[in-house]
Amino acid sequence: MRDGYNIAKRGMPVVSLITEDFWGQGTFVAKSLGMPDIPRVKLPHPVAGLGEIKIAAIANSVVETILDSFENE
Amino acid sequence: MSDFLEAENEERALEQLHEMDCTDGLPVVIPTSDRVVKFILASGLDGDMVLGELGPAMGIATVEKVAVAAVMAGCKSDYMPLVIAAVKAAAEPAFDLSELQATTHCTAPLIIVNGPARHNCGPVASGYGALGPGHRANASIGRALRLCLINIGGGRPGVSDMAIHGHPGKFSYCLAEAEEESPFPPLHVSLGFDTSDSVVTLLGCEAPHSVIYSDDADDPEDAEKLLHILSVGLANLATNNAIFASGTVLVCLGPKHASALARADHTRESIQERLWQLTHAPKTEHMKYGGEFGKAFRDDPEGTYPRIPTPKNILVMVAGGIGLYSMVMPNWGGAANANSAVSVKVESEFFCAIPGLG
Numbered sequence A: 001m002r003d004g005y006n007i008a009k010r011g012m013p014v015v016s017l018i019t020e021d022f023w024g025q026g027t028f029v030a031k032s033l034g035m036p037d038i039p040r041v042k043l044p045h046p047v048a049g050l051g052e053i054k055i056a057a058i059a060n061s062v063v064e065t066i067l068d069s070f071e072n073e
Numbered sequence B: 001m002s003d004f005l006e007a008e009n010e011e012r013a014l015e016q017l018h019e020m021d022c023t024d025g026l027p028v029v030i031p032t033s034d035r036v037v038k039f040i041l042a043s044g045l046d047g048d049m050v051l052g053e054l055g056p057a058m059g060i061a062t063v064e065k066v067a068v069a070a071v072m073a074g075c076k077s078d079y080m081p082l083v084i085a086a087v088k089a090a091a092e093p094a095f096d097l098s099e100l101q102a103t104t105h106c107t108a109p110l111i112i113v114n115g116p117a118r119h120n121c122g123p124v125a126s127g128y129g130a131l132g133p134g135h136r137a138n139a140s141i142g143r144a145l146r147l148c149l150i151n152i153g154g155g156r157p158g159v160s161d162m163a164i165h166g167h168p169g170k171f172s173y174c175l176a177e178a179e180e181e182s183p184f185p186p187l188h189v190s191l192g193f194d195t196s197d198s199v200v201t202l203l204g205c206e207a208p209h210s211v212i213y214s215d216d217a218d219d220p221e222d223a224e225k226l227l228h229i230l231s232v233g234l235a236n237l238a239t240n241n242a243i244f245a246s247g248t249v250l251v252c253l254g255p256k257h258a259s260a261l262a263r264a265d266h267t268r269e270s271i272q273e274r275l276w277q278l279t280h281a282p283k284t285e286h287m288k289y290g291g292e293f294g295k296a297f298r299d300d301p302e303g304t305y306p307r308i309p310t311p312k313n314i315l316v317m318v319a320g321g322i323g324l325y326s327m328v329m330p331n332w333g334g335a336a337n338a339n340s341a342v343s344v345k346v347e348s349e350f351f352c353a354i355p356g357l358g
Helices: A002-009 A020-032 A052-072 B010-019 B033-043 B063-073 B077-091 B097-102 B136-151 B222-234 B240-244 B255-263 B268-278 B283-289 B291-297
Strands: A016-019 A040-043 B050-054 B059-062 B108-114 B174-176 B199-205 B209-212 B249-253 B280-282 B304-306 B314-318 B325-329 B342-345
Touching: A002 A020, A016 A020, A020 A040, A020 B097, A040 A052, B033 B063, B033 B077, B050 B077, B059 B063, B063 B077, B063 B136, B077 B108, B077 B136, B077 B199, B077 B342, B108 B136, B136 B174, B199 B249, B209 B222, B222 B249, B222 B255, B222 B268, B222 B325, B240 B291, B249 B255, B268 B280, B268 B314, B280 B283, B283 B291, B283 B304
Parallel strands: A016 A040, B108 B174, B249 B314
Antiparallel strands: B050 B059, B108 B199, B199 B342, B209 B325, B249 B325, B280 B304
């Protein structure tokens, strides 16, 4: 979320990818940094170490949502 | 001024604070206006004086808010200069508090106290069981900082503090250096402060790992064997430091081990240098066990790498009782400043004793 904030601060479009366990933390940090509406997309938790096939499946499941988020910015 | 909460009695007030997630899960002393005002007066500072900003909530730490935490933690007013110094250290940008609070690693800020304030603002224990129960200053000063990190910094488990397990030092983690037992200059003097200064050094680190070594004055290799054993505990392949090749770690030498090293003419600097050398390890080991991080040396797999960046990233202090044990504290090694230690001078000249106030 902090990376998303830093990119947004530079005026660039951004979508933060947050896993479901970190969703609350993402919201908390976004509010604390004064950008409560930074676009974000929820991923399953965890994503690290799942292997390429499962990661690709997750990517396929969220890619449209990510693109939609960019279009709405 | 802070807002006031109301409750019909202290028992209800305690439940209210628990329900609002304002505690560490243990009972606290209720921070009544009277108690907090006395702690502010004792600090000799204005209540609205800003000490810094604490993340990830980016809350403003004022003297008053810190006094609230100190009262809740069970501090004596004498401890205020140390609590204030610890909060100022946590608020230093170099400490990367927001990231430190948010990481999945278990890191907790360890407060190391040096100089006359060990006695004047304590006593802060540095001997037997200094990191364990039974020492009011150690227990409550560390706890006061934690309550600041919760209530000003907004670090709450599973919401903004994402430590996978945490560790017991997240309740309280504070000790003094046993300067009188140490054969080396005090830690703060090695860090550039004057002997007469009082200094709080804050390091986010793991729980202490015990290191046993049965030293032998007749063994010419005694010091080298001890340093080898310390290096094994300090940066074994399971630590973040070994995997990230970054961070600042702490070696807390028991006085007996410190004497064994001094007997071999070691200084703090030569200990740091030798431990740094001994914590170099084959890159192939990192590649095999480092998982995703193991790709770091993919293009240059020959030789060794330093698991700790430089000798100065190995802090060496002396504390504990007399025996066969030392402690090592690896750390996280993440964020912009790679989980550095931050030292802040304790300002106690404004402190004033309040009659009738413990």
